[in-house]
Amino acid sequence: MTNTSDIHEAEPAVDANAGDYHQAPDQILGAPPGCPVNHSWDPLGQSYMADPYPIAAALREDHPVFYANEVGYVVVTKMADIETVFTNPDVYASSNVQDPLYPLDPRATEVLQAPDFDPIAVMSNRAEPDHARIRVYTRAGFSNRRLKGLEGYARDRANFLVDQMLATDSPAEYVKAFAFPLPAEIVFRFIGFPPEDDSLIKGWCVERKTFSWGKPTPDRQVAIADHMLEYWRYCREFTANRRDNRTDDFASELLDAHDADNNELSYREVESIIYGLSFAGHDPVTNLLCNTLLCLLPRRDQWDALCADPSLIPNAVEETLRYESSQIAWRRVTTQDTTLGGIDLPAGTRIFLNFASANRQPDLFESPNEFDIHRPNAGRHISFGKGIHYCLGQGLAKMEARVALETLVEKAPTLHLVEDQDLTVFPNITFRGPESLLVSWE
Numbered sequence: 001m002t003n004t005s006d007i008h009e010a011e012p013a014v015d016a017n018a019g020d021y022h023q024a025p026d027q028i029l030g031a032p033p034g035c036p037v038n039h040s041w042d043p044l045g046q047s048y049m050a051d052p053y054p055i056a057a058a059l060r061e062d063h064p065v066f067y068a069n070e071v072g073y074v075v076v077t078k079m080a081d082i083e084t085v086f087t088n089p090d091v092y093a094s095s096n097v098q099d100p101l102y103p104l105d106p107r108a109t110e111v112l113q114a115p116d117f118d119p120i121a122v123m124s125n126r127a128e129p130d131h132a133r134i135r136v137y138t139r140a141g142f143s144n145r146r147l148k149g150l151e152g153y154a155r156d157r158a159n160f161l162v163d164q165m166l167a168t169d170s171p172a173e174y175v176k177a178f179a180f181p182l183p184a185e186i187v188f189r190f191i192g193f194p195p196e197d198d199s200l201i202k203g204w205c206v207e208r209k210t211f212s213w214g215k216p217t218p219d220r221q222v223a224i225a226d227h228m229l230e231y232w233r234y235c236r237e238f239t240a241n242r243r244d245n246r247t248d249d250f251a252s253e254l255l256d257a258h259d260a261d262n263n264e265l266s267y268r269e270v271e272s273i274i275y276g277l278s279f280a281g282h283d284p285v286t287n288l289l290c291n292t293l294l295c296l297l298p299r300r301d302q303w304d305a306l307c308a309d310p311s312l313i314p315n316a317v318e319e320t321l322r323y324e325s326s327q328i329a330w331r332r333v334t335t336q337d338t339t340l341g342g343i344d345l346p347a348g349t350r351i352f353l354n355f356a357s358a359n360r361q362p363d364l365f366e367s368p369n370e371f372d373i374h375r376p377n378a379g380r381h382i383s384f385g386k387g388i389h390y391c392l393g394q395g396l397a398k399m400e401a402r403v404a405l406e407t408l409v410e411k412a413p414t415l416h417l418v419e420d421q422d423l424t425v426f427p428n429i430t431f432r433g434p435e436s437l438l439v440s441w442e
């Protein structure tokens, strides 16, 4: 076993600037004075989970900026205000984006206080100037050369998984057969994790969704915290192994950068990037792959149009990201007193950016509640964020969705959704996609 215990001792000062990767709030904050208050909307409630869009639109029409009592966040619903938040990182910090939504049970906190549970904020939740320093190295990892190499791998795996699915009896469960394994295999190979660990890592990552964006029971929190600790230890062990055995994967590239200058990329930053990326890189893509089918298969004319002309696929993916995004919210916190949409917000206000509302705003998108693969401004959505933290994996996510659809329209043009199936979404405020999806073919 590789020794990881002595590696952190000689860490550079940059690590001292970073907050913990997850910092649970100690309390739910009250409404800012003068801010309209909504006492009934629950972003984890059944009706919102089932169909957030009419509710999000009604909330926007009622008050574009309001305080939601249920979660203790100020909710921002309009595209222009969301973009103001994203493009002013000095006023709206991203430090809370990986934090649990609600205070944690003391037993879960205790688990995460293990002395070796020390991932630090590195990308989505790191402030400037460190974020920009780190992003130079992470952006380099998503070079066109690597994406091209990954596209070949993605196509091979997509072909294999679709063939395997079609060789079984129709119907099949698409999440298990395709949408779950494909993005995981791609991002884990990108990072460098060995294939034999795929299901283990995937299991650990899925739980993060509940931990940071849901409302797990105290017992669940403890179980998830235990697994997060296990996962962090796995990431440390993996990084330590890579330190001694480099290949051409992303982890090796980060370690080379760290070796070149410890003050430019610290060892713990490398470990923490690996910890964060393995989650960011697959769960939203699993959802995107399902959501494309949820949107396309019932609208037969649009599916048939893609089968006849696959060059329409990229815009169909953008339209899915707008109409039924795999990410319908994100968060920020104010660093100073400010005003947004005419509402005064004191420093420390927690902000909930409601993409489900903005992506269907009628003054931006004609007939916003219609799904249309030919929509000229489909890519105007906010699903990858904007500004300095703009999603690093957006090119990879879109490539995977395109390759998945190209494979399906070629090999399974008769694909259908099984009628009257129960579609359930994992209860959380951000990530949206069905937990299972039955598809059939002739």
Ligand code: HEM
Pocket: 086, 094, 123, 124, 125, 135, 187, 277, 280, 281, 282, 284, 285, 288, 326, 327, 330, 383, 384, 385, 386, 387, 388, 389, 390, 391, 392, 393, 394, 396, 397
């Ligand atoms: C459909 C799939 C995806 C969606 C909807 C999505 C969405 C987002 C959003 C909303 C943000 C926050 C932007 C902000 O704060 O301004 C983000 C950041 C990020 N995403 Fe994605 N993402 C997806 C796939 C991926 C993939 C495949 C990867 C990597 C393999 C990835 C890696 C990241 C990283 C590293 C950040 C932080 C960037 C930074 O802070 O500089 N994402 N993503």
